[in-house]
Amino acid sequence: GNSVTQMEGPVTLSEEAFLTINCTYTATGYPSLFWYVQYPGEGLQLLLKATKADDKGSNKGFEATYRKETTSFHLEKGSVQVSDSAVYFCALIHSGGYQKVTFGTGTKLQVIP
Amino acid sequence: GAVVSQHPSRVICKSGTSVKIECRSLDFQATTMFWYRQFPKQSLMLMATSNEGSKATYEQGVEKDKFLINHASLTLSTLTVTSAHPEDSSFYICSARALGTSGDTDTQYFGPGTRLTVL
Numbered sequence: 001g002n003s004v005t006q007m008e009g010p011v012t013l014s015e016e017a018f019l020t021i022n023c024t025y026t027a028t029g030y031p032s033l034f035w036y037v038q039y040p041g042e043g044l045q046l047l048l049k050a051t052k053a054d055d056k057g058s059n060k061g062f063e064a065t066y067r068k069e070t071t072s073f074h075l076e077k078g079s080v081q082v083s084d085s086a087v088y089f090c091a092l093i094h095s096g097g098y099q100k101v102t103f104g105t106g107t108k109l110q111v112i113p
Numbered sequence: 114g115a116v117v118s119q120h121p122s123r124v125i126c127k128s129g130t131s132v133k134i135e136c137r138s139l140d141f142q143a144t145t146m147f148w149y150r151q152f153p154k155q156s157l158m159l160m161a162t163s164n165e166g167s168k169a170t171y172e173q174g175v176e177k178d179k180f181l182i183n184h185a186s187l188t189l190s191t192l193t194v195t196s197a198h199p200e201d202s203s204f205y206i207c208s209a210r211a212l213g214t215s216g217d218t219d220t221q222y223f224g225p226g227t228r229l230t231v232l
Binding site: 032034036041042043044045046049089093100101103104105106108 | 119147154155156157159162206208220221222223224225226228
């Protein structure tokens with residue numbers, strides 16, 4: 001079956017540091033890949049997505065590239081801010097059919113001033 | 114962008130009562146809505162998939178008689194927690210998938226969640 005593996009958190013960074021949160025997946029065929037962000041006490045917000053190999057999703061300074069050869073979708077940001085503190089979920093959806101989302105376990109990011 | 118709302122955002126109830134949570138897609142039609150449960154500091158657990166006009170499909174281990182799901186229209190799904198008990202206290206989140214070509218059919222949009230506390 002499908003699975004998503006994220007790096008364990010929490011990740012603590014100083015403001016303006018470089019961020020990488022690793023995500024790898026296992027799936028048959030060609031899933032769509034997503035990063036969602038959850039701020040404390042809130043639901044999930046779509047951060048970025050990529051639907052095919054070599055696509056790069058980007059939003060609010062965050063980027064992730066769909067790498068089929070390494071089955072990865074690592075999240076990066078060049079300079080984090082305190083307001084980026086949240087839990088980040090990597091996820092995949094298999095196109096067509098059931099459309100069930102497979103989530104990673106989430107990685108908590110804490111950015112300190 | 115696509116917006117999904119949930120109501121209420123917080124609810125506190127006594128043990129044995131039933132609670133209804135609404136999930137609405139505000140600016141798009143959703144053929145399919147999903148209900149998740151999230152425990153503290155954990156990922157989301159899919160409870161059931163709800164298709165408009167048909168019975169919900171429940172995940173293994175989820176009691177269909179306890180968690181009643183109704184998807185009455187293309188913009189509304191409801192989750193009713195029947196005879197709630199303290200162990201049902203959790204954060205419940207819905208998501209919706211857009212219909213046809215009016216939106217991005219490969220993306221699910223999530224509601225803000227409902228915090229249920231059963232005393």
